[in-house]
Amino acid sequence: MSLMNPSAPALKEKTTKAEIKRQSVLLIIAALYVVYGIIFYYLPLVGWLMAFQTYTLKGGIFGSEWVGLKWFKFLFTDDTFVRIIRNTLAMGVINLVATTVTAIGFAILLSEVKNIWGKKLVQTISYLPHFLSWIVVTSIVHEAFSTEGMINELLVNLHILKTPISFFSHTQYFWPIVAISNVWKETGWNAIIYLATITSIDPSLYEAAAMDGAGRWQKIKHITFPGLRSTIIILLIMNIGNVINAGFEVQYLLGNGLLQSVSQTIDIYVLKYGVGKMNYSLGTAAGVFKTFVSMTLIFLFNFIAKKTGDERLF
Amino acid sequence: MIGKSEKKKSMMNGWDWAFVICNTTFLVLFCIVTLYPILNTLAVSFNDGLDAVKGGIHLIPRKFSLRAYDAVIHKQGLQQGAIVTVARTVIGTLLALVANALLAFVVSRRRFLFRSSLSFFWVVTMYASGGMIPGLILMKNLHLTNTFLVYIIPGLVSAFNVLVLRTYMESLPDSYEESAQLDGAGYMRIFVSIISPLCKPVYATVALFVAVGHWNSWFDAMLYNRNRTELTTLQYELQKYLNSVMQTQGNTSSSGKTSSSSQVTPVTVRAAASIVTMLPIIMLYPFLQRYFVTGLTIGGVKE
Structure with missing residues (x-):
C-alpha cells in the first residue's frame, strides 16, 4: 500500500x-x-x-x-472619467454592503425555521431570480418602477406618495434602484453559502447555550455570528476586488440619457470610447486602471485580515 | 409523535412565539416580493395590449389575449436568436463539461507531476484578466469574430468550474483508481469508466451553471457578432427590442403608442418576450434546483 x-x-x-x-x-x-x-x-x-x-x-x-502614460494622463484630467470612477466605486460599495447584509440576515432568519418543508420551499423560491438574465430583470425593474408600475401603485395606496414619481428621470433614485435590483436578484443565492455555514455549526453549542438560559437573540449573537465570521471575511475579500467591476449590465441596461451623470461606469466608458469609437488604447488604459484598483483592494483587505488574525484568502 | 411536539410547544415562551410569527410573516413577504414581479409579468403578457397600457393588472389578466405571444413568435430576429441560443447552449454545455472535467481529472491525480503548478496556472486566470479590449483584439486576430465559435471556444474552460469538479474528485477514495490500475486500465479509461460515473451529481451542477450562462448571454453577441444578424442570440434580441421600446417611449408618451396591430403594445410584447426567454429556466428549475446548491456548497465551503 x-x-x-x-x-x-x-x-x-x-x-x-x-x-x-x-x-x-x-x-x-x-x-x-x-x-x-x-x-x-x-x-x-x-x-x-x-x-x-x-x-x-x-x-x-x-x-x-x-x-x-499619455492615455492615463488623459483619463485623470478628464472630469467625465473622474465622475465615472466615483459612480463605479459608489455603486460597487452600496451593492456589496446591501447584498451581503441582506444575504446574512435572510440566512439567519431562514435557519431559525424548524419546518423543513417550509424552509426548503422558501429557499427554492429565494434563488430563482438568480437564474434570470439581467435583460429580463432590468425589464421587470423598468416596469415595476414606471409611473404606472407596482412600486408607485403601492406607495400611492399606502399614502406615502400623493402622485406617482418618475423614478427614471431623477438622478437621486438611480443608485438605490440598482442596489434594489441586485438585492432582489441575488439575496437568496448569496445566502446559500451562509446557510451552509450555519448548518455546519456544532449543534451542541446551541444546546449548551440553551442550558445556560440563553435566549434566541443571545444564541444568534454569541454562536451564529462568530460561526459566520470567517465565511463573511473570505467572501468580502473575494468580492472587494469586484467593487470596481460591479455593474456593467445593470447600469448599461437601466441607464438613460437623463441619468448619464450617475449611471456610467468604467466598463460602459470602455465600451463607448474603446469599442464604439475604436480608441483601443484609451479603452485598454481604463481597463488596466480597473484591474490595478481591484488587485490593490484584494491585497489590502487580505493584509488587514492577516493583521487582525482572521481567516484570509492567501 | 403528538406528545413530542406538545412538549416542544410548551417549552416555547411568549417571546419565542412572537419571533416565530414575525419570522414567518417576513419570509412569506420575502417570497411574495420575489415571485410577484414574475407572476405580474406573466399576467401582463396574456392581457390585451391596449388594456394593459392602463396599468393596474396584478396576478390575473383583465382582458385575455394571446396576441402578444403571436407577435413575439413571428418576430424574425427572435426566431433566429432562439435557434442560435439553443445551439450554443447544447453544444457549448457539452464541450465545456468535457473540457472542465478532463482538466479537473488531471489536477486531481495525486501522482501527477505538475499538479500544483497546473492548478496555480489556472487559478491565476480567475483574478487577472486582460479586459474587454485586449479580448476583442485577440478574437479579431484569431478570426473568431463574426463566427459561431466565438460563443463556444473562449469560455470553454473556467477555473471556477474546474475547482468545483476537482474538489469533488479529490473527495473520492483513491482505491477506485488503484484497483483499476492494477487491472491494467490507463488514465483515460479511469476517467471515462470509473471517475465520471461517480461524478454525475457534480457534472450535473457544472453543466447547469454553464447552460444557464449560455442561455442568458447577450454581451458576446453584441461585442463580437453584431454585424452578423444570423448569429444573434435570444437575450440580445430581447435587449435590442427593449431598447427600441424605450426609445419610442422617450419620444411619444408611454401610452397610446401601438405597433402595426392595434391589440399589441410594447408593454405586453415586452412581457411576453421576457416570459418566453425565461420559460425553459422556470420549467426546469423545480427539477434541477437541488444540483445548484450542491455545486455551490462543494466549491465554496470546502474550498
Whole structure:
C-alpha cells in the first residue's frame, strides 16, 4: 500500500523516466490546457501594452507608436472619467454592503425555521431570480418602477406618495434602484453559502447555550455570528476586488440619457470610447486602471485580515 | 409523535412565539416580493395590449389575449436568436463539461507531476484578466469574430468550474483508481469508466451553471457578432427590442403608442418576450434546483 503513496520518499526519488512514461497521457492533456490557457487568458494580458501605445489594428502591438502614460494622463484630467470612477466605486460599495447584509440576515432568519418543508420551499423560491438574465430583470425593474408600475401603485395606496414619481428621470433614485435590483436578484443565492455555514455549526453549542438560559437573540449573537465570521471575511475579500467591476449590465441596461451623470461606469466608458469609437488604447488604459484598483483592494483587505488574525484568502 | 411536539410547544415562551410569527410573516413577504414581479409579468403578457397600457393588472389578466405571444413568435430576429441560443447552449454545455472535467481529472491525480503548478496556472486566470479590449483584439486576430465559435471556444474552460469538479474528485477514495490500475486500465479509461460515473451529481451542477450562462448571454453577441444578424442570440434580441421600446417611449408618451396591430403594445410584447426567454429556466428549475446548491456548497465551503 505504501508503494502507491506518492508522498513516500522512496518513490519520490524514482520520479523519473518510468513515472513520466506512466503519466504521458496526463502530461499531453496538461500541455494542451496550458496552450489553451496561454492563448485565451495570458495573451490578453500582453494586450495591456496597448495602454502605453497609440494602437492601430494595422500596426499591431509591435508596430504601433509608444506614447508612455499619455492615455492615463488623459483619463485623470478628464472630469467625465473622474465622475465615472466615483459612480463605479459608489455603486460597487452600496451593492456589496446591501447584498451581503441582506444575504446574512435572510440566512439567519431562514435557519431559525424548524419546518423543513417550509424552509426548503422558501429557499427554492429565494434563488430563482438568480437564474434570470439581467435583460429580463432590468425589464421587470423598468416596469415595476414606471409611473404606472407596482412600486408607485403601492406607495400611492399606502399614502406615502400623493402622485406617482418618475423614478427614471431623477438622478437621486438611480443608485438605490440598482442596489434594489441586485438585492432582489441575488439575496437568496448569496445566502446559500451562509446557510451552509450555519448548518455546519456544532449543534451542541446551541444546546449548551440553551442550558445556560440563553435566549434566541443571545444564541444568534454569541454562536451564529462568530460561526459566520470567517465565511463573511473570505467572501468580502473575494468580492472587494469586484467593487470596481460591479455593474456593467445593470447600469448599461437601466441607464438613460437623463441619468448619464450617475449611471456610467468604467466598463460602459470602455465600451463607448474603446469599442464604439475604436480608441483601443484609451479603452485598454481604463481597463488596466480597473484591474490595478481591484488587485490593490484584494491585497489590502487580505493584509488587514492577516493583521487582525482572521481567516484570509492567501 | 403528538406528545413530542406538545412538549416542544410548551417549552416555547411568549417571546419565542412572537419571533416565530414575525419570522414567518417576513419570509412569506420575502417570497411574495420575489415571485410577484414574475407572476405580474406573466399576467401582463396574456392581457390585451391596449388594456394593459392602463396599468393596474396584478396576478390575473383583465382582458385575455394571446396576441402578444403571436407577435413575439413571428418576430424574425427572435426566431433566429432562439435557434442560435439553443445551439450554443447544447453544444457549448457539452464541450465545456468535457473540457472542465478532463482538466479537473488531471489536477486531481495525486501522482501527477505538475499538479500544483497546473492548478496555480489556472487559478491565476480567475483574478487577472486582460479586459474587454485586449479580448476583442485577440478574437479579431484569431478570426473568431463574426463566427459561431466565438460563443463556444473562449469560455470553454473556467477555473471556477474546474475547482468545483476537482474538489469533488479529490473527495473520492483513491482505491477506485488503484484497483483499476492494477487491472491494467490507463488514465483515460479511469476517467471515462470509473471517475465520471461517480461524478454525475457534480457534472450535473457544472453543466447547469454553464447552460444557464449560455442561455442568458447577450454581451458576446453584441461585442463580437453584431454585424452578423444570423448569429444573434435570444437575450440580445430581447435587449435590442427593449431598447427600441424605450426609445419610442422617450419620444411619444408611454401610452397610446401601438405597433402595426392595434391589440399589441410594447408593454405586453415586452412581457411576453421576457416570459418566453425565461420559460425553459422556470420549467426546469423545480427539477434541477437541488444540483445548484450542491455545486455551490462543494466549491465554496470546502474550498
